[in-house]
Structure formats: structure tokens, C-alpha cells
Amino acid sequence: ADQQAALMLVGLRERLIRNRTQLANAIRGFAMEFGIVAATGMCRIEPLLERIAADQSLPELARELFAMHGVEYRDLLTETKAVEEKLTALHRSDECSRRLAEIPGVGPVGASLLMMKTPDPRTFKSGRDFAAWIGLTPKDHSTAGKVRLGVITRAGDEMLRSILVVGATALLQHVRAGRSRHASRWLTELLQRKKPKLVAVALANKIARVAWKLMVSGEAYRRTEEQTQAT
Structure with a gap:
């Protein structure tokens, strides 16, 4: 019951953020x-x-309507903050969630969602299998002996996949701007060869594999984890 309530919280947060984004786009338009x-x-x-x-x-009516949009926008911000505070409290009460949040690109919400949505992590043979379960394994387009990775599959848990890709995208923005200490050689070289969206998926895949390793081993996150293969 507690887990279902927590998932409702996550779903509510997603809906509020989606509504806020739509309203912001409408105001700008x-x-x-x-x-x-x-x-x-x-x-x-x-x-x-x-x-x-x-x-x-501006016409007075237009300014009044924009003001009404502003009230709605601020209400959404307030509601989102209240939901995120509840999620943060749940996150802080769980030792494993606190460890997962140390992974760059995860954060409290991602860590909480990993804990809520993941069955016993030991049921997966490897981090690769765990990432595939989430749906972060790219489709395999093989021709003439060459493997080309395309878009990700639509299998897996959409909510969990989405939060990890969003976290990876935010981390990449800091890396590309030179404001992150997590710009590993693997990541910078991948950014030179691939489009940012594809790199975000690859990074989310790696994040999921590291998360699986921490859940199974009980270890804390270490910087060297990014350089290792989370099998």
C-alpha cells in the first residue's frame, strides 16, 4: 500500500510537470x-x-488573461514543490535510495523511482539485463556483419525509463557546457560521434547498470564506477 501511494506521488509529479510545461508553452505562444x-x-x-x-x-483584457495564466502557473509550481518535498522525505528514509541518488544523473526522484519500480534486483543476471528490462537497450539493426544502434525499444517501464533519460540529458547539458566534473573520456568521445539524444540514451543505460550493481552489492557509489563495466 505504501509503495502504491509512493507511485501515485511520482505519477502526480509527472502530471504536474507536464501541465506546467504545456502552460508555459501556451504563455510564450x-x-x-x-x-x-x-x-x-x-x-x-x-x-x-x-x-x-x-x-x-497591450489591451487590458489581454493583460487580465495573462495574469490568470500566471496564477495558474504559480499554483502548479507550488503543487509540484509540495509533491517533491514528500518524495524527498521518502527518499531520505531509505538507505539504498540515498546511495542510488549519489549516481550522477539520478537524484532523489530517480532514486526513489528505482526503489519503487524495481523487483528484487537479484532476479536479473546482469546490469545489461536490468537496463533491457527498463527499455534502455537500443534496437539492433545489423547488416553485413555491422551492428548499428538505433532508437530505444518501447519495451520496459516507461516512467522509469523516462526519468533516467531526463536525468542523463540534464547531466549532458552540464558536460557540454563545461560545468560538470563527470565528463569522462567515454562520454566526451561519444558526444563527438553521436547526436546528444542518442548519447543521453547511452548514458541512461550506463546509469541503470551502475544502479543495478549498487542495489545488488550494497556498495556506495564511487567515481570509478563510471569507468567500469557494470555487468
Whole structure:
């Protein structure tokens, strides 16, 4: 029952974030119709709303409607924060979840979800099998003896797969900007050869394999884990 309630929390967080993103895009789109352009990113929405509220050249009705959108947007932010605080409390109460959160790209929410959604990790023969169960194994397109990796399969746990790919994507953004100490040789070389989206999936696969190893062994995360093959 506790696990089901925790999964409801995770699902609620995903829905709130999805609604927030849709609303932010709508606000930005409506603003463009009035000739007001804002940079991308959630952090740009509040300044955009402030600009609109102060722009006396806009029709009064338009400013009122933007203000209503602003109230809805802030309510979503408040609700999301409350849900994330509950998830963080669950995360902190679990020793294994705390260890998993130390893996770069995982964080409290990803760690909590790994604990909630994963059956006994020892039922998987290897980290590769665990990653495949999540759905992070790329489709195999083999021709003339050459293996080419394409998009990921749609098998596995969509929610868990999504949170790991999102975490990997965020980590890659810091690496590409030169703001991360987790820019391993493997990662930087892969970024030179592959598109960022494909690299994010490959990194999420590696994160899942390291997570499996920590769950099975009971060990804490070490920086050297990124350089080893989590079998």
C-alpha cells in the first residue's frame, strides 16, 4: 500500500510537470502573437509575465488573461514543490535510495523511482539485463556483419525509463557546457560521434547498470564506477 501511494506521488509529479510545461508553452505562444518574444526555459516565464503586466500598450483584457495564466502557473509550481518535498522525505528514509541518488544523473526522484519500480534486483543476471528490462537497450539493426544502434525499444517501464533519460540529458547539458566534473573520456568521445539524444540514451543505460550493481552489492557509489563495466 505504501509503495502504491509512493507511485501515485511520482505519477502526480509527472502530471504536474507536464501541465506546467504545456502552460508555459501556451504563455510564450500567446506572448509572441502580441510581438513579445521570450527566451526558452522555465526560468523565463515569470520575467515574461512581469513584462506583460507592465506593458500598457497591450489591451487590458489581454493583460487580465495573462495574469490568470500566471496564477495558474504559480499554483502548479507550488503543487509540484509540495509533491517533491514528500518524495524527498521518502527518499531520505531509505538507505539504498540515498546511495542510488549519489549516481550522477539520478537524484532523489530517480532514486526513489528505482526503489519503487524495481523487483528484487537479484532476479536479473546482469546490469545489461536490468537496463533491457527498463527499455534502455537500443534496437539492433545489423547488416553485413555491422551492428548499428538505433532508437530505444518501447519495451520496459516507461516512467522509469523516462526519468533516467531526463536525468542523463540534464547531466549532458552540464558536460557540454563545461560545468560538470563527470565528463569522462567515454562520454566526451561519444558526444563527438553521436547526436546528444542518442548519447543521453547511452548514458541512461550506463546509469541503470551502475544502479543495478549498487542495489545488488550494497556498495556506495564511487567515481570509478563510471569507468567500469557494470555487468
